[in-house]
Amino acid sequence: xxxxxxxxxxxxxxxxxxxxxxxxxxxxxxxxxxxxxxxxxxxxxxxxxxxxxxxxxxxxxxxxxxxxxxxxxxxxxxxxxxxxxxxxxxxxxxxxxxxxxxxxxxxxxxxxxxx
Amino acid sequence: xxxxxxxxxxxxxxxxxxxxxxxxxxxxxxxxxxxxxxxxxxxxxxxxxxxxxxxxxxxxxxxxxxxxxxxxxxxxxxxxxxxxxxxxxxxxxxxxxxxxxxxxxxxxxxxxxx
Numbered sequence: 001x002x003x004x005x006x007x008x009x010x011x012x013x014x015x016x017x018x019x020x021x022x023x024x025x026x027x028x029x030x031x032x033x034x035x036x037x038x039x040x041x042x043x044x045x046x047x048x049x050x051x052x053x054x055x056x057x058x059x060x061x062x063x064x065x066x067x068x069x070x071x072x073x074x075x076x077x078x079x080x081x082x083x084x085x086x087x088x089x090x091x092x093x094x095x096x097x098x099x100x101x102x103x104x105x106x107x108x109x110x111x112x113x114x115x
Numbered sequence: 116x117x118x119x120x121x122x123x124x125x126x127x128x129x130x131x132x133x134x135x136x137x138x139x140x141x142x143x144x145x146x147x148x149x150x151x152x153x154x155x156x157x158x159x160x161x162x163x164x165x166x167x168x169x170x171x172x173x174x175x176x177x178x179x180x181x182x183x184x185x186x187x188x189x190x191x192x193x194x195x196x197x198x199x200x201x202x203x204x205x206x207x208x209x210x211x212x213x214x215x216x217x218x219x220x221x222x223x224x225x226x227x228x229x
Contacts, residue, residue, distance in 0.1 A: 006158075043205070043219040090158055101147045101166055102215040108158035 003027065004107035006091050012113045013081065021076040021110045023091030031097040032074040033104060034066060037088040049074060050097040081114045088112075117142050117210040121220035128196050129228045136191040136223050138206030146208035148189040150180055153203045153222075162204075165189060176200070201227045 004025045013019050025032065034046040048056035049068040063085075065077040074091055088111050092104040118141045128134055140146055147166050151159040163174025170182040180191045189206060206220040 042221045045216070098215065100211060100215060101209055102217075103147075103149075103164070103209075104217055105161075106151075106159040111156065 004091055004093055004105050006089075006107040006110050008110060009108065010111045010113075012115065013078065014115050015081060015083070017078075017081075019078045021078070021089055021091075021112075023074040023076075023107055025072055025074075025091075025093035025105070025107075027093055027105060029093040029095050029105075030071050031094045031102070032068060032071070033092040033094075034074065034076055035090040035092065037090060037109070038084075039087075043090070046076075048097060055097060078112075081112075083114050086112055086114045117146070117208065117216070117218055119206055119208045119218050119220040121204075121206055121223050123223045124221070125224050125226065127226040127228060130198050131195050134191075134193045134196045134200070134225070136204050136206075136225070138189045138191065138220060139187050140189065140208045141187065142208065142210055144211070145182075145184060146210045148180075148182065149207045149209070149217075150174065150178070150189075150191045151205045151207060152176075153205065155202070159205065162191070196225075196227055198227045198229060201225055 007022045030051050032049045036044045045058050046060045047066045052068045063080050067075040088109045090109045091107040094102045094104045120139045149164045150162040162178050163172050165172045165182045172180050178193050182189050203222045203224045205222045209217050
């Protein structure tokens with residue numbers, strides 16, 4: 001596979017469930033990102049990882065827990081979510097967070113529905 | 116503060132008509148600028164980007180964009196729209212500092228009438 005892949009593409013979960021979103025990049029990049037895209041709102045940056053270290057947490061509630069075990073994989077662990085967390089979650093990667101310019105490549109997203 | 120603005124939330128054009136989607140940015144210097152397209156249920160696809168040099172940038176699918184420093188704008192154009200161009204379009208700016216943040220506009224949803 002090439003580029004940035006995300007699994008699953010669709011996820012329906014109850015508020016008491018625990019689930020995880022997975023992102024994998026095959027571009028040899030060192031930085032990875034989670035974005036949230038809600039209806040009628042601009043894309044919101046959630047987390048930024050550089051070489052497996054979290055460098056940005058954009059005031060995201062603790063019910064979202066990211067994990068970056070290596071520079072190719074990024075997870076978003078979900079726990080006790082609310083219906084308003086239903087959204088498209090997009091993963092992206094770039095060569096380095098501090099590289100200029102820092103072009104980001106996006107995955108297809110996971111459509112999450114919280115019941 | 117850094118920002119990207121897309122003034123038009125929805126635009127409807129007839130198939131074969133020309134298209135211009137507006138994008139303005141607010142920043143002390145020139146950011147790097149991007150246009151992405153998102154079809155329903157899909158992720159973001161890069162249409163084109165401007166880093167420096169020629170202010171008229173050619174992209175995929177027949178799109179082009181023109182950077183105008185005096186107007187802080189980076190408008191997307193297409194001379195003849197096809198029904199398959201119906202989608203949501205996002206302008207984004209890459210602003211230097213820290214981890215070089217990518218900031219998106221709110222998006223413009225394009226509908227194409229036959």
